[in-house]
Amino acid sequence: MAGREKITVRHILKAKQRGEKLVMVTAYDTPTARLVDEAGVDMILVGDSLGMVVLGLPSTLQVTMEDMVRHTAAVARAQPRAMIVGDMPFMSYEASVSEAVRNAGRLLAAGADAVKIEGGSLYTDVIKAMRRAGIPVMAHVGLTPQKHKLLGGYRLVGKTAEEALEIIRDAEEAAEAGAFAIVVEFTAWEVAREITRRIQVPTICIGSGPYCDGQVLVIHDLLGLTPTPPPFAKRYVDLASIIRGAVEAYAREVRSSQFPAQDMYWGMKNGEYQRLQKLLERENQEEHENQG
Ligand SMILES: Nc1nc(=O)c2c([nH]1)NC[C@@H]1CN(c3ccc(C(=O)N[C@@H](CCC(=O)O)C(=O)O)cc3)CN21
Ligand SMILES: CC(C)C(=O)C(=O)O
Numbered sequence: 001m002a003g004r005e006k007i008t009v010r011h012i013l014k015a016k017q018r019g020e021k022l023v024m025v026t027a028y029d030t031p032t033a034r035l036v037d038e039a040g041v042d043m044i045l046v047g048d049s050l051g052m053v054v055l056g057l058p059s060t061l062q063v064t065m066e067d068m069v070r071h072t073a074a075v076a077r078a079q080p081r082a083m084i085v086g087d088m089p090f091m092s093y094e095a096s097v098s099e100a101v102r103n104a105g106r107l108l109a110a111g112a113d114a115v116k117i118e119g120g121s122l123y124t125d126v127i128k129a130m131r132r133a134g135i136p137v138m139a140h141v142g143l144t145p146q147k148h149k150l151l152g153g154y155r156l157v158g159k160t161a162e163e164a165l166e167i168i169r170d171a172e173e174a175a176e177a178g179a180f181a182i183v184v185e186f187t188a189w190e191v192a193r194e195i196t197r198r199i200q201v202p203t204i205c206i207g208s209g210p211y212c213d214g215q216v217l218v219i220h221d222l223l224g225l226t227p228t229p230p231p232f233a234k235r236y237v238d239l240a241s242i243i244r245g246a247v248e249a250y251a252r253e254v255r256s257s258q259f260p261a262q263d264m265y266w267g268m269k270n271g272e273y274q275r276l277q278k279l280l281e282r283e284n285q286e287e288h289e290n291q292g
């Protein structure tokens, strides 16, 4: 998508009508948000994958509103042209509609342009209430990692006609309730294609094939910083090797006294070192006099 102006919900909807693919990637901090924005992505997802790729947590279930507010604010400080989507963490929108709207409001106040919730049919009340509050909301269907315990792990979903139908209904009802886009995660490709054909709002896919209006990837997977990435995550660069190599070079140079070299340290003003020596000598003498 060309142009310099801030990307809004209108742009995202128009992209589908024009047949232009949408590009989304995660970011969790200011410098990364700046870089992915300079690369020209349409949307930055401050994902709750934060917990797994940045905070070292076992799953996304441990991620809190406080985590999401802090990292959404960090991304917003990059002032990206891309739309910032803040993931609603586990238990921030399930217990009640009013709590969901309040928590979504916190993410917008932190700088998000929209929020994302995991679910479809079961969350139409939440989607409608957010719309009523003027909060753009993205839905997320297929594999929903916050429900991995119920789903039985992080597996491909929609492989049977019954399961496929359920996912298609999720997407349709979320769109009907007012979601402006739908993330379709790790479904059989036919399911994502069917959803993409049936709904007016764009589908943003991850691990669900090419017949979608856009794609999303976790930045650490794309950069090669995830030790065991999901099978659908393409690694565009091996940053892990690059980082390890750079730090090994630094360690070598410190141990061999090559770093810091002459051009990387600085001295006092002319004559000041000699004056310092005299000051130190005088202090030494005074100490002796006081003792004796
Ligand atoms: N780094 C990262 N990238 C992601 O895309 C991502 C996260 N983390 N965390 C949140 C969710 C979880 N996702 C995942 C995680 C693992 C698999 C995966 O490895 N699937 C295996 C089977 C694993 C199992 O059975 O336990 C597969 O081959 O299908 C898929 C999606 C996608 N999301
Ligand atoms: C995998 C994407 C869609 C996500 O929800 C996240 O990064 O948290």
Ligand SMILES: [Mg+2]
Pocket: 047, 048, 049, 087
């Ligand atoms: Mg997420």
